[in-house]
Amino acid sequence: MGSETQYKEHIIEEYTVDKEPYYVPVGDEISLFKAAYEEKMPILFKGPTGCGKTRFIEYMAYHLARPTTGGKKQSKSEKDSRIPLVTVACHEDLTASDLVGRYLLQGDETKWMDGPLTRAVKRGAICYLDEIVEARKDTTVIIHPLSDYRRILPVEKLGTVFEAAESFLLVISYNPGYQSALKDLKHSTRQRFIAMEFDYPPKDLEAEIIAHESGVDSVVAESLATFGEKVRNLKGSGLLEGVSTRLLVYAGRLIARGIPPRRACQVAVVWSITDDAEAQQSIQEVASSLFE
Amino acid sequence: MVKHNLAAIENEISALPAPVIDEYKRSLNLFGESLEEQDKIAWAQEGLKIAQQAIRAWEAATEYFRASFEIYQIVPFPQFLIWARNGSNLSKESPSIGVSYFRSSPMSIPLIKHRNIETWASMGQNLYNGTWKSTTLASKFFESSPVFLQNLTIYELEMFVNVIATLAQKSYDLATECILLGQRSLPQLHSDREQFIKMLNSLADQNWREVKGCLEAIPRLPKQLNGKQRDHLFSFADRLAASGSNNVSQFLIEASQSLGLLNPEHQDRVFALAELLIVESIDSIPPFIKNTPIVLSKITIAQLEDWLQEGITTLKQNPEGGLSYFRIESSRSESVIESLSSILNLSSVQHIIELYSQALSGSDVQVESTAELASKGIGWAEERQPTTEGKTIYLPGNINRYHEKYKNFAWYKVLTTHQVSHLEFGSFNFDFEKDSILFENLRPTFSDTYRILTSENAESSQISNIESHSSPEDSIETSWITDMQRFFDLFHHRKLALDIFTAVEDGRLDHLVKVRYPGIRAPYRDVQEEALLERPPIEQMPLQQALIEILLRLSLDSGRVIPVPVMYTEEARVLGAIVQKVFNSDSTVEDSSEATIRIYQVISLMPNNQIPEEDWENQNLEGAEYTEEELQQLVSDLQNQSEGDSEPANEEYDSPQQVDYRGEFKPELGQLLSTLKDQDGASSEDATQQLSKEQIEEMLSKSVELQQPDQETGQMDPVGSFAENIMKEAGLDPAPDTPGQGQGRLSHHEEKGGPLFTKEPDTYVYDEWDFRADDYKPRWCIVREKMAGEGDAQFYSESLRNYSQMMLKIRRQFESLMPEMFRKVKRLEDGEDIDLDALIEAIIDRKAGQDPSNRIYWARNKVQRDVSVVFLLDMSASTAEAIDESKRAAEWDAPDDPVEYMIWLRSRRGEGGRRNYKRIIDIEKESMVLLTNALEVIGDTYGIYGFSGYGRENVEFYVIKDLKEQFGEQVKKRIDKIAPLHATRMGPAIRHAVSKLKTVDSRTKILFLISDGRPQDRGYSREGVEKEYAVHDTRMALLEARRESIVPFALTVDKAGHDYLKTMCQDMAYEVLEDISQLPQRLPYLYRRLTV
Incomplete structure (x- = not known):
């Protein structure tokens, strides 16, 4: 390791997976995911911890190429055509503004700051909400308009609605096993996603x-x-x-x-x-x- | 007065009643010339004096004259006179004592040294004090003297009489009884007698009532104790007696019985240790000696001192605790034994082994003790052999094979791993139709040539043989229950086939274990080595058995050479090759079955003869190989040979000795049971499930695996009962054999008994806190959880109607709890949005040149109401009291005797039959109605339980609404059934409620105890100190709840509640309701206060 760079810094919606992650497919998950992505269907990952859900999303993020729009230059590097991956680890104090954005105080004025979800929507990234059930129920509802045919994100404080970029995809994950019945996913939420079940590999x-x-x-x-x-x-x-x-x-x-x-x-x-x-x-x- | 001439004396004698004269004359004759005139005068004069002392004294004189000559033969005349004079003195006190004295003399005097005559007489004298009762006593003494003197020294007798004299001051009857008892039991003692009598003396002084018990105990002393040991024992008893202990006789019996179980060396050691202990606490001696056999069953004699020292340390800190320690009623005591002991009890590692087995097998196997299995009567009889029937692994109850605990555990592990391998590698999944991997399938075509050759009726058996093979498809369903049975039906000599199969299959499993589990290879190897060393010499076995033994040794991975009969080297090589072919990491149980057929073909044709020792030769069979052609050749050769032999001269075939670590393998039974059990779980439409008892019986009658427990050999129909038991075991027999379920049996355990165990469903065992010992009494109470009965839901709706006004209020209050759940939290560093007020302040601050606060956000903090609460209702008999009957009568205290108690109880409950007043329990019920109604509004998790019980083994715990149960009609009905029952043992009920609360995941957990008075139960609350006991135990149970972060709250309606509640709850919250009728409104109020 050289002394000049101890770490790398990325803007959240610019983070792409640059090295091919090691992933061994167990079934047809790759083709399923690809098909869902083409069809812009949000996806729910179910499965126990540590069985490869996160690795899979990284793997897919690496392999999915952004649909190249005709007018742009073809000389773009491979990196630029990759889909960025925005990961949010959900926790029980996660509020809607943590996802969407909020006003911050800067100098004498307030300044709007986009949350990770908004950034992913604008940038056309894959937004991966890990352990979604941990988040408060009133938080999870904000993803509803994003996860059906509308693919929009209304931001009430700005009075704006963002239409998601083409390549945007919402992926959430949860582990049905250990959470108590209290922390189940609402049906109005879960029925917006196709569900892929993960288990430990054979x-x-x-x-x-x-x-x-x-x-x-x-x-x-x-x-x-x-x-x-x-x-x-x-x-x-x-x-x-x-x-x-x-x-x-x-x-x-x-x-x-x-x-x-x-x-x-x-x-x-x-x-x-x-x-x-x-x-x-x-x-x-x-x-x-x-x-x- | 002194007469100098005999004639004058005779003259006076002649005035006495005839018997005196007769005896006088008879004796005079006997004396003849042997007595000088002068002495005769003295003699006669003494007699006359006796006779004239009192009205009935002539009787004593008669006896005097009668005994005279005999005594004269024994003692010289001067002593004779002493004898006479003593008698005379006694007669003067009481003629009947004199009679006894003289009458007993001919027997007693020969046993006494001459100089002691006077001592003897004075002993009797001492017992007399003028009353008629003391006369009887003294007479009894003289009458029994011959027996005493024969066995006791005069000194011992003197001490004993001392005891009697002391007793006599208390009770003559008792003293007389003790003389008789002493006469019977003292002769049974020997060198230890002096010590015993010494002990009696101490007792007589300190605790005279105990003397009799100790005398009675003598015949019950076990013979295993020799005189020296008994001497020791009595010396301890003596010191106990001197210290004022009042259970000396019990100590004698219990201690001697315990000691009788030990060998003399250990007995001496125990005494030596007891000497150490007695310095510290004399009270600890009885429990210590009594419990040594129990302790020594777990630890060695050398470790006993360590255990004792630990106890002494405890004693020094806390005498009560020390006592409990030696009674083995404290957890400390048990844990010290446990840590010292190298014996490994299954119970202490059962769960670990069970999880281990479940992990390995991937199925829900149970682990139980083998004794459990033997008692089921389903074909297993061994109590020490590990085994499995496919669903449960049975292991010996304890292991004491090695001196180190960890080695014993390793042994358990090997046993378990082997048994689990039956499940993991599919011994019981045998499929008759499934192909073998390693062999060609012989199963469909194999016919037992041995059967044809040896069967008496060759023709018929051939026919049946053909039949069974001509249409195997038809018969699958009709005649075979399991594939294993079908397989073994192929063989005529079933036992031989089973032994071959066992050796091959066990070998296969061991091989697989060693391949798949490299980590256990080393201990496994060691165990196999040990097993090989334990094998009996092969040369002494008849041929067939020897060949199986060779297979067994090969299966134990014997790397060394094995003796083989020279004549049969070829056969041994082929057999060795077949069996080793199975020891392959891909082999299946079907391969084992094919190997079995091949080996059986060879062995069954061989004569089971003894081979002379010189005809053996060591062979290395390791890695042998064979071809099927070789085998065929061998079989047909053997067939020809045996046909040629007109007389086989076979010895009866006997199985070789089992391999310890492999235990018992019963493939047929195992598969039968697993099949039956699986069917039980499967759909009931399954045709094969309609197995009848007859079918099972038929199968069992053929099997050679059944073993009967020894004690039941006299049974009429063993197969029938096995079949019945097996069906029961598999859960197929719904015969109602559990009467009286639901209502608790009022079985009665002594309070002094030990820890309790229970196997019944829905029963739970809890420790109890003994504040005197400052330690838990392990496994002290059994809580029996039951569903409350269902009554009428009418009560619920009626109560709601009666309290409709109040209910409305309560509901509103509870509803108002809801908005409190959302709280806007201001002045945060980060939040949902900017807090305008805070922002303005911050900006003003900055403009004013001050450092602004950066806490300018607000967030909606959603406080989730996450409450679980358990209401624990006192359902004791005292709640039957009418509420306005404010005086708490003394009759509360329930009678001690169980029978009286039941009567008392019935009368109490009977009162409730037709009543027009409200009882405490009714108010409790109504409060529950209101509360449930309110709780349903806010959706807290809640459970309602009632508790009562009788004695520590019957703590009843009634479920009115389980924590996780939905509220509904059934709950309403159960509330109606809340009724006064028995006593109030709060501790265990609280502990059980806590265990309920532990299963739910809530931020706030509350335990709400509603009672009408102090805790009380048999052995829990009576007699001074026990009252304290109950209160302390309850307090400890509440503390335990707090430790689990449960908030306990006690609400009582006992007006005298404050004093003990203060102890019970100390810093915990409690409330005493002045007026019980306030309960319905107070309860919801308190609840709200507690949870917000």
Whole structure:
């Protein structure tokens, strides 16, 4: 690393995925997504944490090219034709103005500042609202006009309506598993989206992913995938959630760094997924059966 | 007065009644010349003196003369006179004592040293004090003297008489009884007798009532205690007695019984340790000794001291706590045992193992103790062998195989992994029709040549054989329940086939485990090595068994050579090759079945003869290979051979010894049970579900897997009962065998008993706080959760009508809670929009040259109302009281005796039958109606529960509305059924309510306790200190609730409530209602206050 750039800075709606993300398709999700995108249909991702939802949207953002309008120059670099990806992690204090924008005080006057959603709408980016159910219900309704045929964003404080750019796409995600019934998605919201269900990849595929992402050999990757499968068997009886592929990859990376496998599984999986002492011990026993 | 001549004396004697004269003359004759004249005079004169002392003294004189000659034979004359004079003195006090004295003398005197005669007499004398009762006592003493003197030294007897004398001051009857008891039981003691009597002396001083009990205890002392140990025991009892303990006799019995369970070495150690303890607390001795066998069943004798020392430390900090510690009634005590013990109990790791099994198998397997399975009577009888029937894994209840706990756990893990592998690698998913991967399928065509050859009626069996194979499709549904059964039906010698299949399948599973789970490979290997070492010598087995043993050893991955009979090297090689072919990471259970057929073909044709020891040779079968042609050749050779043998001279085939860690494998039963259980869950339209008991019986009668528990061998129809049990186990038999469900059984556990356990559904066990010990009593109370009965919904609507005015008000108040939920929060650094006021201020500030605030935004903070509340209603009998009957009568205190209690209760409840006054409970009910109505407005999560009960094992917990239940008609009906029941044990009810609240996810959780008085229950609230006990336990339960961030609130209508509520709630909120009729309006008010 050179000393001159420690980090990169992007304007939010200009951020594009420039390096091809590693993603192994499990089913027909790529063609589905493409079709939906062409048809400008908003998409809802469902699935447990760490199974690859975010990776998939990055992958798609990288691969989807902005429909080139005839009049523009063709010499545009590849980067410019990519669709920017605006990601908003939702939380329970997220208000509508956090998404749409607000007036800020600047000098002696107030100045309007666009929120991420408005910017994505204007720029024609993919707007990815992660964990949408975490947001307050009164916040989520503002995406309604955007997510049907109208594709508009009314901004009441400005007295303006923005029509979304061609390439704009709204994608939301949520995990139906662990949130309580209180935090369910409203039907008026969810029925505006096509839903794509994600789950952990099948064992062989997951082993491949782990091997690629962590750099461990195929035997260890295979064992980690088996470990993942066994731990997921406990979902419902001992655990609220199965172990994510992400955690298995972490475990793999630690192993690749020379950490003993049992220890790596302990810190990356066992202690991460549960605080229940008995469940911890059980999972640790599974790890110690699988790894020497 | 002294007569100097015999004739004169005789003259006086002749005036006495005839018996005296007779005896005088008889004795005189006997003396003859042996007594000098002078001595004769002294003798006769003494007799005369006795006779003349009192009116009935002549009887004593008769006895005197009668005994004289015999005594004279034993003792010299001077001592004789002492004897006589003592008797005379006694007779003077009371002639009947004299009679007893003289009568007992011929038996007693020979047992006494001459110099002790006087001592003996004076013992009797001491017991007499002039009353007629003391006469009887003294007489009894002399009468029983021969027995005493035969067994006791004079010193011991003296001490014992001392005890009796002390007792006599309290009760003559008791003293007399104790003499008789002593006569019976003291001879049973030996070297320890002195110590025992010494103890009695201490008792007589301190606690005289106990003496009798201790004497009675002697015959009950177990024989395992020798004299020395008993001496020790009595010395402790002595010190206990001296300290004033009032349970010495109980201690003697309990301690000796406990000690009797230990070996003498351990007994000595226990005494030595008890000496350490007695210095600290004498009261701890009885529980300590009593509980040693329990403690020693878990820890070693060497660790006992560590356990004791820990207890002594506890004692020093808190004497009550120390006592509970030694009673093993404190969690501390149990946890110390647990940490010292190397024994691993299944119960302590059950959940871990269960989760482990579920993870591995991917199915919802349960883990239970094998004893559980044996008691079900479904074909398993072993209580120590691990096994599985496809849905549950059964493991031994504890493991004490190694000295380290972690090794014992590793053993559990290997056992579990093997059993789980049956599920994970599909032992029970055997499909008769499914192709084998490694072998050609023989199953459809295989016919058991052995059967044809050996069957007595070859022709008929051939026919049946052909039949069964000619139309397999027809018979699938009709005659076989499971594929496994169909498979084993192929074989004539079913047991042999099962043993082969077991060895092959277990080997396959072990191989798979080691391939798939590299981490467990090492411990698995160790266990297999151990198993190999435990195998019996192969050379002593008959041929068939030996060949199976070879397969078993190969399946244990024996890398070494195995002895093989020289004559059958070829066969052994082929068999070895077949079985090892299955040990492949792709193999399936069908492969095992094919291998079984092939191996069976060979072994079944071989004679089961003993092979001489010199005809064995070590062979390395590792990696052997074979071809199917070789096998065919081998089989036909063997067939020819056995046809040639006119006499097979076979020994009966016996299975080889089981491999410990593999436990029992019952494929037929396992598949049957899983099939049945699956069907139970599946649609009821399934035709195969209509399995009749007969069909199952038919299958079972063929199976060789059934085992009966030993104690039930006398049963008439074992197969029938197995079939019944199996159907029950599978949930197919809906026979009503659970009468009386719904109403709690008033079974009765002693308060002093130990922890409770329950397997019944909807029962929960909770600890209870013992403030004296400053520790929890583990598993002390059983809460039985029940749905409240449904009454009439009329009550609900009527109450609403009666309170319609108030209801309107309450509703309005509750509705007004709603807008409070949205709050505009101003002056934020960031928010929805700029707050104009704040902005103007900021700008003015800046213009004025001041530093402006940057808090110029506002946001709508939506305070979500997120409340869960549990109402806990006191349904104790006391709530039946009429509300205007303000005096709280003493009759509240329920009778202690269960029977009386029930009568008392019935009369109480009966009162409510036709009443025209309102009871406390009615007000409680009405308040509930109003509150539910109000709560439905604001949509809080709420539950209503009632509690009552009788005794710690019967805490009733009635669900009127469950937290997660929707409000509806049924709830209205249940409210009507709220009625006064039994006692009030609040602690466990609160704990259960807390566990309910823990399952919901709310920002605010409230526990609302509504009661009419102090907590009270049998063993919970009576007699001084127990009242405190209940209050403290309730307080602790409320504290526990607070620890779970639940807000407890106690509302009581007991006017005397303040004093104990102050203790119970201390800094927690509570309210005492002066007037119960205020409850309906007060309750909603309090609720609003609490939740906003």
